Amino acid sequence: AAAPEPGAIASSAPPGGDPTAAQAGDASAAASAAPAAPSDGCPDGMARVPGGSFVMGPLKVKATVGDLCMDRTEVTAASYAACVKAGKCTDTLANCAKEASTYGVAGKEEQPMVCVDFAQAQAYCAAQGKRLPRDDEWEWAARGGEEARPYPWGGEAPKDQLCWSGGGAVRKTACDVGSFPAGANPQGIQDLAGNVFEWTTSANDGGGKMRVARGGSWRDGIPPLVRTARPGGFEVTYRCGFLGIRCVTEPAAPAAE
Template identity: 40%
Template sequence: MWTGEAFVRGAPLPAAFTGEDHPVVCATWAQAETFCAWQGKRLPTEAEWERAARGPEARHQYPWGDAAPTCKRAQTYECGQATAPVGRHPAGVSPEGVHDLAGNASEWVADWYHPKTYLWTPRHNPAGPDRGQVRVVRGGSFYDGPGYLRASYRYGLSPQWGYGTVGFRCAR
């Protein structure tokens, strides 16, 4: 967990992260999937997440457009050392009206990660690999700088661990 000075595995979650209106972080991929199922929903696919971030025309660098990230648009390392309440950055809303797709918490999605997924899948609604070692995480977090807030930014993490910078959202 991020203590404000360092990441410490197993450290208690600081109070700055635990507000009812903050994103849930430190959930494993399976915990995120289970919570969504309990709500009658599911984790979004990577393609759904990117569509929500970029809109129907997929032409912008960030969820809000091409303007550089600011603290009015996203919760980043420049804006504080913890997550912020969900929706605190209305200038960062995506074309689909979705809040916090850049900054605050990166997010688990349903897909397995492969670094070359976009080279060998169809351009429309690409599906990731059927299996793998790590799951896809999309979006940047409060810990990240501008380069990690791009709508196209993706990486893989071990699904067995929860991370202080990674949360999730559910899809219908």
């Protein structure tokens, strides 16, 4: 319903009635006309993903995930630059192939931040009061939870729902984040397939020198490489032009009544 026009809320007390009751009625009406506060417990720029249990990945591992707030887009080069300026992130970044670099490159501020190793990705999320996702949390969000989608948008084969080098496209760099809304998951989280791989905290080797990364990238051109259940992996010191960051955090507890 439309909000009342300014000044349209009037006292309901009859002439000569109780002014206290009228004031209470006015306050109640004003409160009901005020915009509702966000109720999902997630910070701006994040979406709430309800938790649940599922069988994860090609190895069919049982996993349980709690409710989660996840960034709606991958971390941009501009956001990372702001973290560097604040003294909370490091700018000692590896040289990427020129065409794939985004940090400090004019016109690429809204592309995903790349050329960050695992420690730099962790530090960025921590500076925002967040963290990197676990592998199971990432897959649960990407597949739409219990919907078990093979791709974040559903069962339709990938074509133009993502930033990749398939479907007739040949790319030399990432795309601006959020450029493919048709590829979002049920909560509106974008670029979970393609654009850049995303670091997780889950190790996929016995020695802890590697971490799982998810989602595929702009370089990939065949559907299996961007499926929600397909994990990738990189050494923790690895930096490249197709590996970036997405953060998560726990939802805030509901306010006491």
